[in-house]
Amino acid sequence: MKNPLLFLQRFNSVRFRITLWYAAALAVTLTLFSLLVYNSLAKSLDENMDQLLAYRAEGVADALETYLETERIEVGRHSAAAAKGGAFYKIAPELVRLHTEDPKQTSIALRILDAAGNELQSSSGSSGAPELPGRTIKDALRGSAAYDTIKVDEQEGTGSTYRSYATPVAGTAGTAYIVQAYRSTYITQFALKNLRVMMGTLVPLIVLLTGAFGMFFASVALRPVADMARTIRQITAESLSLRLKPPATRDETRELADLFNAMLARLEDSFLSERRFIQDVSHELKTPLTILKGELEVALKKARTTGEYAAILQSNLEETEKMSKIVGDLLTLARFDNREVRLEHARVDLGELLKRTAESLAGVAQKAGVAVELSPAGGVEADGDAGQLGRLFLNLLDNAVKYSPAGGRVCVSVYLEGARPAVKISDTGAGIPAADLPHIFKRFYRADAARSSGGFGLGLAIAKSIAEAHGAEIKAESAPGRGSAFTVIFPKT
Ligand SMILES: Nc1ncnc2c1ncn2[C@@H]1O[C@H](COP(=O)(O)OP(=O)(O)O)[C@@H](O)[C@H]1O
Numbered sequence: 001m002k003n004p005l006l007f008l009q010r011f012n013s014v015r016f017r018i019t020l021w022y023a024a025a026l027a028v029t030l031t032l033f034s035l036l037v038y039n040s041l042a043k044s045l046d047e048n049m050d051q052l053l054a055y056r057a058e059g060v061a062d063a064l065e066t067y068l069e070t071e072r073i074e075v076g077r078h079s080a081a082a083a084k085g086g087a088f089y090k091i092a093p094e095l096v097r098l099h100t101e102d103p104k105q106t107s108i109a110l111r112i113l114d115a116a117g118n119e120l121q122s123s124s125g126s127s128g129a130p131e132l133p134g135r136t137i138k139d140a141l142r143g144s145a146a147y148d149t150i151k152v153d154e155q156e157g158t159g160s161t162y163r164s165y166a167t168p169v170a171g172t173a174g175t176a177y178i179v180q181a182y183r184s185t186y187i188t189q190f191a192l193k194n195l196r197v198m199m200g201t202l203v204p205l206i207v208l209l210t211g212a213f214g215m216f217f218a219s220v221a222l223r224p225v226a227d228m229a230r231t232i233r234q235i236t237a238e239s240l241s242l243r244l245k246p247p248a249t250r251d252e253t254r255e256l257a258d259l260f261n262a263m264l265a266r267l268e269d270s271f272l273s274e275r276r277f278i279q280d281v282s283h284e285l286k287t288p289l290t291i292l293k294g295e296l297e298v299a300l301k302k303a304r305t306t307g308e309y310a311a312i313l314q315s316n317l318e319e320t321e322k323m324s325k326i327v328g329d330l331l332t333l334a335r336f337d338n339r340e341v342r343l344e345h346a347r348v349d350l351g352e353l354l355k356r357t358a359e360s361l362a363g364v365a366q367k368a369g370v371a372v373e374l375s376p377a378g379g380v381e382a383d384g385d386a387g388q389l390g391r392l393f394l395n396l397l398d399n400a401v402k403y404s405p406a407g408g409r410v411c412v413s414v415y416l417e418g419a420r421p422a423v424k425i426s427d428t429g430a431g432i433p434a435a436d437l438p439h440i441f442k443r444f445y446r447a448d449a450a451r452s453s454g455g456f457g458l459g460l461a462i463a464k465s466i467a468e469a470h471g472a473e474i475k476a477e478s479a480p481g482r483g484s485a486f487t488v489i490f491p492k493t
């Protein structure tokens with residue numbers, strides 16, 4: 001690993017974290033499951049053994065009791081002590097043999113003890129039988145059976161544990177004998193130990209294996225993300241046209257890629273229009289500046305008469321005014337963009353406002369031979385800034401007059417569209433080609449640059465900014481050759 005950071009990154013990856021959480025959850029679940037299985041198995045093994053021991057011991061004890069009863073009836077005065085030397089010794093070995101000869105049960109040993117706990121008869125005959133604790137003998141004398149777990153030390157160090165069940169045999173005078181059944185716990189302990197070892201190795205192994213699989217599947221699932229990251233790294237301002245290849249799946253990564261591509265498209269769009277805008281501004285300012293410079297150079301070439309100077313200065317002034325207008329309009333747009341324009345809020349009578357605006361253009365209209373007609377409408381009011389709205393309608397009316405040939409007609413109507421105040425300005429001019437219609441509100445856009453009308457293509461952009469600042473909608477319709485109509489619809493007041 002050349003770069004230690006890269007190595008760390010691997011452990012910080014989503015892939016690794018998912019795998020880690022998943023493996024941890026699996027480890028906890030498997031451990032709980034194993035504990036449950038182990039405990040219930042251990043419990044049922046113990047219960048099973050206890051049942052078997054009791055069954056054996058009680059069987060012998062019952063038989064012994066029956067025998068003692070019979071003997072008492074037959075022999076009459078025979079006491080239990082006398083029976084020690086009597087027929088008891090004939091029956092006891094037989095009983096013990098009968099109850100331990102079943103080959104399946106050989107692991108269970110039987111002993112018959114006297115009331116003091118001394119062995120009288122044993123199935124194994126060996127030493128090393130687990131001695132009953134005093135408490136159990138006392139319990140037996142009182143007539144109750146008891147379970148014990150008894151440890152027997154055989155030779156040095158080696159010991160074995162027995163489970164034992166002791167039950168009393170009632171004689172004529174209280175408890176006469178104790179029957180003990182016992183069995184080494186070795187087999188069950190051995191089985192449980194095996195199970196422990198198996199679970200202890202299997203659980204971590206399963207967790208590790210599943211973790212490895214999980215890691216693999218997670219990296220397969222996240223591969224599209226890695227691919228996307230690679231493409232994104234290549235995207236700069238110069239290569240905004242690059243797009244992510246959307247993965248073939250229909251999942252979250254696909255959605256992410258689509259969203260990212262849409263964002264890129266928007267970014268590219270605004271980046272390009274920003275660039276175009278700067279280009280347009282430079283271009284628009286360059287023309288008057290070139291003219292200005294040329295005129296000044298010509299003027300300086302030789303001495304001129306006062307009249308000539310005046311003519312040149314007049315022309316200079318015109319170019320300067322043009323530039324001043326462009327810069328002023330741009331400033332207005334920039335202030336709308338930055339929301340720096342503080343709008344006054346007042347009730348504006350739209351009919352009244354349009355009348356005044358039309359009057360201010362009367363001279364221009366007359367010169368162009370265009371008639372401006374106002375349809376009478378009173379009382380339609382909008383909420384807004386009268387100054388800015390005047391500017392909006394002036395731009396629209398100016399266009400209507402400017403783009404109509406002599407003899408044309410401009411109609412202004414103020415009305416309610418539903419409950420919304422609206423103004424429509426239509427003309428009988430040349431109209432706007434359908435291809436240009438979607439763009440005319442853009443900055444510096446002129447439908448027909450060759451038809452040079454003296455405008456800079458900023459009028460409609462400003463009109464749109466003002467309308468939007470008022471929450472109003474502005475739209476244009478046009479039938480090329482027959483005229484255009486611009487409508488401004490205000491929000492409900
Ligand atoms: N009433 C109209 N009739 C025909 N064309 C129009 C009309 N109004 C606007 N246009 C077109 O939309 C373009 C943008 O208008 P505008 O932003 O006011 O710019 P300008 O008037 O400075 O050319 C105009 O150049 C013109 O081509």
Ligand SMILES: [Mg+2]
Nearest residue numbers: 399455459460
């Ligand atoms: Mg205009």
